[in-house]
Amino acid sequence: MKVGVVVFPGSNCDHDTVHVLGEVCGQDVRLVWHKDSDLRDLDAVVLPGGFSYGDYLRTGAIARFSPVMKAVGEFARAGGPVLGICNGFQILQEAGLLPGAMLRNGGVKFLSQPVHVRVERTDTPVTAGIPAGRVLTMPIAHGEGNFYAEPEEIARLEGEGQVVFRYTTKDGRLDPAANVNGSTAAIAGVCNAARNVVGLMPHPERASEPELGSADGRQVFEALARVLSPAAR
Amino acid sequence: MPKARVYVTLKKSVFDPQGRTIHEALRSMGYEGVADVRQGKFFEVDLESMPAERARETVDEIARRVLANPVIESYRVEVEP
Numbered sequence: 001m002k003v004g005v006v007v008f009p010g011s012n013c014d015h016d017t018v019h020v021l022g023e024v025c026g027q028d029v030r031l032v033w034h035k036d037s038d039l040r041d042l043d044a045v046v047l048p049g050g051f052s053y054g055d056y057l058r059t060g061a062i063a064r065f066s067p068v069m070k071a072v073g074e075f076a077r078a079g080g081p082v083l084g085i086c087n088g089f090q091i092l093q094e095a096g097l098l099p100g101a102m103l104r105n106g107g108v109k110f111l112s113q114p115v116h117v118r119v120e121r122t123d124t125p126v127t128a129g130i131p132a133g134r135v136l137t138m139p140i141a142h143g144e145g146n147f148y149a150e151p152e153e154i155a156r157l158e159g160e161g162q163v164v165f166r167y168t169t170k171d172g173r174l175d176p177a178a179n180v181n182g183s184t185a186a187i188a189g190v191c192n193a194a195r196n197v198v199g200l201m202p203h204p205e206r207a208s209e210p211e212l213g214s215a216d217g218r219q220v221f222e223a224l225a226r227v228l229s230p231a232a233r
Numbered sequence: 234m235p236k237a238r239v240y241v242t243l244k245k246s247v248f249d250p251q252g253r254t255i256h257e258a259l260r261s262m263g264y265e266g267v268a269d270v271r272q273g274k275f276f277e278v279d280l281e282s283m284p285a286e287r288a289r290e291t292v293d294e295i296a297r298r299v300l301a302n303p304v305i306e307s308y309r310v311e312v313e314p
Contacts, residue, residue: 058302065299094302101304103243108250148247148305182250 047088089199106182165189
């Protein structure tokens with residue numbers, strides 16, 4: 001399989017993501033410039049974290065009009081796995097490929113700290129094979145990660161099982177103190193209705209080697225590698 | 234040359250942490266009479282010469298597609314011929 005990691009002006013987790021997919025997980029991976037629109041050689045696409053276009057207007061609001069996003073939309077609609085991490089998640093929301101929007105963190109401050117997220121669903125390409133309910137420890141680094149959708153939309157997401165990750169305590173309990181950015185329903189990650197597009201705010205690529213304090217994030221990329229392995233297809 | 238002004242605000246149902254922080258600061262400064270503050274965005278859009286009707290349609294489309302995110306924000310457009 002081959003994974004593409006999209007580079008927007010202002011992406012800053014692109015090389016970390018390539019490192020983890022390539023060096024740590026042993027996958028074939030390449031960078032995709034945001035002006036490219038040919039994804040035909042790819043089996044999965046990752047939109048990495050960062051501050052695309054300086055977060056001007058709204059996070060992800062300008063990047064979603066990059067030429068590559070038309071191709072990512074077609075790739076997603078054809079069923080291809082797409083993972084958006086942090087700013088990548090925000091771009092996918094702006095593009096209408098994922099539900100909801102990100103508000104400024106409830107406490108207004110930019111938050112850069114480890115958090116615990118519980119895996120709610122294992123029927124997505126980045127959680128397949130991870131035991132349901134497992135708690136992963138990964139860092140967040142965002143000012144706008146406060147997930148918001150109208151109450152009817154939240155009810156629909158819950159009903160359809162589109163909430164993939166939730167902020168919890170280390171032992172997997174919901175707790176307002178663990179929901180550090182004030183997200184509605186403690187939502188840290190969601191998928192689309194077809195379940196092939198997933199976004200999450202924490203950074204698995206920054207927690208994929210024990211030297212970095214946690215290797216939990218590696219499970220997300222390994223799930224993707226398993227789903228795309230020749231044996232699984 | 235028509236000029237347009239676009240006001241983008243968070244929907245009433247959406248909590249505005251920045252507005253609340255400003256409100257709290259005002260209270261601590263002694264402005265007791267301030268009931269609430271909501272923060273938004275303001276855009277000035279200068280257009281090439283075009284009929285007022287088309288200017289309004291163009292800016293309305295820009296506001297809907299780009300300047301505002303309909304999930305959390307609403308907008309208002311004013312056009313000056």
